[in-house]
Amino acid sequence: MPSRRGRFTGFEWLNPDATPRGLDRRSFLRLAAAAGASAALPFARNEAAAADLVDPLAPRGPGQAGAPMARFPEKTDLILLTDRPPQLETPVKYFTQDLTPNDAFFVRWHLSIIPTSINAETFGLSVAGHVNNELDLSLEDLRKQFEPASIVAVNQCSGNSRSFSEPRVPGGQWGNGACGNARWTGVWLKDLLNKAGVKAGAVDVSFQGLDHAPLPTVAPFAKSVPIDHALGGDCLVAYEMNGRPMPMLNGYPLRLIVPGWFGTYWVKTLKEINVLDKPFAGFWVAKSYRVPNNPRMAESPKELAKDTVPITKMPLRSMFALPETGTRMEAGREHEIAGVAFDSGSGIAKVEVSTDGGKTWSDAKIGQDLGKYSWRVWKHPWRPSGSGSYTLMARATSNAGETQPTTPIWNRAGYGRNIVESVTVTVA
Amino acid sequence: MNRITLIALGAALSVLGASCSAEPGQQKQPKQSPQQEPQPKQPPAESAPGTKSITLPVADVKLPPGPGREAVNAACVLCHTTQYIFMQPTFSRETWTAEVDKMRKTYGAPVTDQQAKDIVDYLVSVRGPKDQAGKTK
Numbered sequence: 089m090p091s092r093r094g095r096f097t098g099f100e101w102l103n104p105d106a107t108p109r110g111l112d113r114r115s116f117l118r119l120a121a122a123a124g125a126s127a128a129l130p131f132a133r134n135e136a137a138a139a140d141l142v143d144p145l146a147p148r149g150p151g152q153a154g155a156p157m158a159r160f161p162e163k164t165d166l167i168l169l170t171d172r173p174p175q176l177e178t179p180v181k182y183f184t185q186d187l188t189p190n191d192a193f194f195v196r197w198h199l200s201i202i203p204t205s206i207n208a209e210t211f212g213l214s215v216a217g218h219v220n221n222e223l224d225l226s227l228e229d230l231r232k233q234f235e236p237a238s239i240v241a242v243n244q245c246s247g248n249s250r251s252f253s254e255p256r257v258p259g260g261q262w263g264n265g266a267c268g269n270a271r272w273t274g275v276w277l278k279d280l281l282n283k284a285g286v287k288a289g290a291v292d293v294s295f296q297g298l299d300h301a302p303l304p305t306v307a308p309f310a311k312s313v314p315i316d317h318a319l320g321g322d323c324l325v326a327y328e329m330n331g332r333p334m335p336m337l338n339g340y341p342l343r344l345i346v347p348g349w350f351g352t353y354w355v356k357t358l359k360e361i362n363v364l365d366k367p368f369a370g371f372w373v374a375k376s377y378r379v380p381n382n383p384r385m386a387e388s389p390k391e392l393a394k395d396t397v398p399i400t401k402m403p404l405r406s407m408f409a410l411p412e413t414g415t416r417m418e419a420g421r422e423h424e425i426a427g428v429a430f431d432s433g434s435g436i437a438k439v440e441v442s443t444d445g446g447k448t449w450s451d452a453k454i455g456q457d458l459g460k461y462s463w464r465v466w467k468h469p470w471r472p473s474g475s476g477s478y479t480l481m482a483r484a485t486s487n488a489g490e491t492q493p494t495t496p497i498w499n500r501a502g503y504g505r506n507i508v509e510s511v512t513v514t515v516a
Numbered sequence: 517m518n519r520i521t522l523i524a525l526g527a528a529l530s531v532l533g534a535s536c537s538a539e540p541g542q543q544k545q546p547k548q549s550p551q552q553e554p555q556p557k558q559p560p561a562e563s564a565p566g567t568k569s570i571t572l573p574v575a576d577v578k579l580p581p582g583p584g585r586e587a588v589n590a591a592c593v594l595c596h597t598t599q600y601i602f603m604q605p606t607f608s609r610e611t612w613t614a615e616v617d618k619m620r621k622t623y624g625a626p627v628t629d630q631q632a633k634d635i636v637d638y639l640v641s642v643r644g645p646k647d648q649a650g651k652t653k
Contacts, residue, residue, distance in 0.1 A: 145580060145602045147643070155603070161570035171575045172597040200596050205569040251605075258615050261603040302595050305624025336570045375622070 151263035162335035173197035177265040183409035188268035217362040220285030234275040240462035241347035250502030257502040274326035293318040297357040312368030347461035348432035386497035401432035403506040406484040430463035434488035439466040445479035472515040584638030612639040
């Protein structure tokens with residue numbers, strides 16, 4: 089149960105002016121009770137008895153258990169991590185779908201000054217630096233001068249699932265929902281670079297958007313990839329997400345897609361592409377988003393790695409959509425166990441499910457193959473044999489022959505979780 | 517799991533002029549299922565739509581009482597919400613001190629030594645082991 093430190097303070101939304109201000113707990117409870125099950129209450133939807141209020145300031149369990157939800161512009165109800173800058177997590181129930189709806193797609197910004205107003209007619213993308221011809225392209229130029237291309241790819245935050253780290257680490261305390269799959273449409277990055285003409289001696293390509301910090305001491309958000317990856321890594325400059333311009337909170341009007349690599353590279357509101365003739369020295373690659381230089385990105389709290397590299401590829405992973413841990417399930421009927429699986433680009437060969445804590449395994453049915461960078465939805469019908477507690481597990485095998493590890497690693501940033509996951513349910 | 521949903525008011529898509537600043541949006545309480553797009557119409561993808569704007573909801577976080585609360589409200593909110601604090605689990609004074617040091621040294625937060633001590637005290641009081649609450653190093 090959430091703990092309370094005296095009077096409920098919590099927080100309220102300040103805008104618009106119609107929002108009641110200074111609402112104390114008693115008034116909140118009275119209003120919530122009056123609203124009953126109605127969704128019409130302007131500032132809160134009471135889905136349960138007033139006694140089950142969530143205190144946004146109370147400690148949460150791992151996986152964001154007890155976190156409040158919020159509905160941001162162009163978004164449905166998502167789990168609220170922070171409002172400034174916005175960080176919103178997708179409830180894992182959406183992981184039964186091939187494509188994550190745009191309004192349910194997770195949101196993660198680093199710096200609090202983010203674009204909230206874009207003029208699509210004057211927006212320009214520049215390609216400059218170690219190139220033969222600098223380009224300055226409007227959105228219309230991108231649509232008309234280049235062959236449109238589409239790719240379905242998973243975007244996962246490097247710190248997805250950080251709240252499951254043991255021991256815990258500071259940072260965005262995501263459950264498993266900082267992850268989504270979408271069809272991205274736009275222009276191949278290599279087509280842009282080839283039009284500009286990359287000069288010999290190019291080393292890195294950097295990408296910058298519009299998000300920056302209130303302090304000049306914080307570097308604006310910018311990432312880079314090596315030139316080989318920019319040209320050969322299936323990177324896309326996307327102007328559409330699932331067939332429509334993406335939500336502002338997911339990078340409207342343009343974002344970079346780096347399939348198979350963690351979301352930190354997927355720069356939003358992309359404005360500048362710079363080809364560099366020396367390694368990119370920007371903070372967000374040179375100092376941040378670094379991992380121990382070993383295959384599992386592992387270190388220990390008492391022995392932090394001295395040799396670090398930028399995080400890149402997403403390890404093979406499977407996650408549950410349903411059921412969620414702690415669910416009570418009805419005995420005597422069939423239930424569906426479901427989730428998703430993906431890796432950094434070889435694709436999923438199989439997903440196996442266990443309903444007896446890992447003693448026996450059987451193949452789940454894996455869904456539509458939308459491409460090697462897409463996730464595969466997996467489903468497994470289950471008729472529990474009797475009442476009691478069950479530990480359900482899922483493990484994926486990739487086309488490259490890898491399987492998921494069963495023991496987690498740890499690193500100081502809480503990156504890269506990918507173990508075989510378990511869900512415990514009660515059948516009664 | 518029961519949740520209270522705080523609907524972010526003032527969220528709207530509006531076509532304004534070629535303005536660079538976000539204007540306050542219309543209050544919207546759309547009835548929608550999780551699968552549906554919000555009510556405001558979007559121009560079709562193929563046209564050049566002019567200006568698209570959103571209004572971000574802003575939370576007024578009322579920090580629970582604790583030693584150093586004023587320092588947190590003065591220093592930390594310059595850059596980001598204090599909600600960062602409340603999604604963290606319990607951490608030791610050592611870990612909280614390292615986090616505040618990171619804000620100062622890595623990100624250049626303009627925080628005096630005394631403010632830093634006060635901020636760490638507050639963090640420990642709300643997200644620290646109970647026996648370390650209130651101790652100043």
